[in-house]
Amino acid sequence: MTQRFIHPPTLDELAEIAESALADIPAELKRHIAGVALRVDEFPDDETLDDLDIESPFDLLGLYRGVDIGHKTTGLVANDVDMIFLYRRPILDEWCASGEPLRQLVRHVLIHEIGHHFGLSDADMARIEGEDH
Numbered sequence: 342m343t344q345r346f347i348h349p350p351t352l353d354e355l356a357e358i359a360e361s362a363l364a365d366i367p368a369e370l371k372r373h374i375a376g377v378a379l380r381v382d383e384f385p386d387d388e389t390l391d392d393l394d395i396e397s398p399f400d401l402l403g404l405y406r407g408v409d410i411g412h413k414t415t416g417l418v419a420n421d422v423d424m425i426f427l428y429r430r431p432i433l434d435e436w437c438a439s440g441e442p443l444r445q446l447v448r449h450v451l452i453h454e455i456g457h458h459f460g461l462s463d464a465d466m467a468r469i470e471g472e473d474h
Contacts, residue, residue, distance in 0.1 A: 350443070355429050356381045362448035367469050370455045377407070377458065378424045385428055399431045403450040405457045425454045 359379055384398040395401055407423030436443050456466035
């Protein structure tokens with residue numbers, strides 16, 4: 342289903358699109374993300390940009406924060422919930438520049454961030470996305 346917008350989607354509307362797209366990610370990834378929270382913000386914060394050595398907040402569409410699955414051990418108590426951040430304004434900028442359907446773009450960003458959760462390479466994520474379509 343293609344959504345049409347008169348105005349750019351709000352944070353809440355983008356979160357709804359992301360939840361819908363999350364339900365549609367490949368089973369290979371979906372079965373392992375129980376407990377990973379999803380959050381939509383306007384932009385990444387300055388600390389995140391500094392940590393990643395990114396100059397423009399428009400250069401980061403999403404981010405996985407937490408301990409990737411390969412580095413988790415039993416017996417450790419997590420300080421924070423693992424979380425996938427999506428950044429509204431950079432996503433909307435990319436959406437306008439690419440012409441890609443918004444839901445498809447959000448799905449791609451989610452797969453990319455979940456892939457980082459598992460320590461997958463960009464090639465692995467492209468393969469997973471390609472198999473799913």
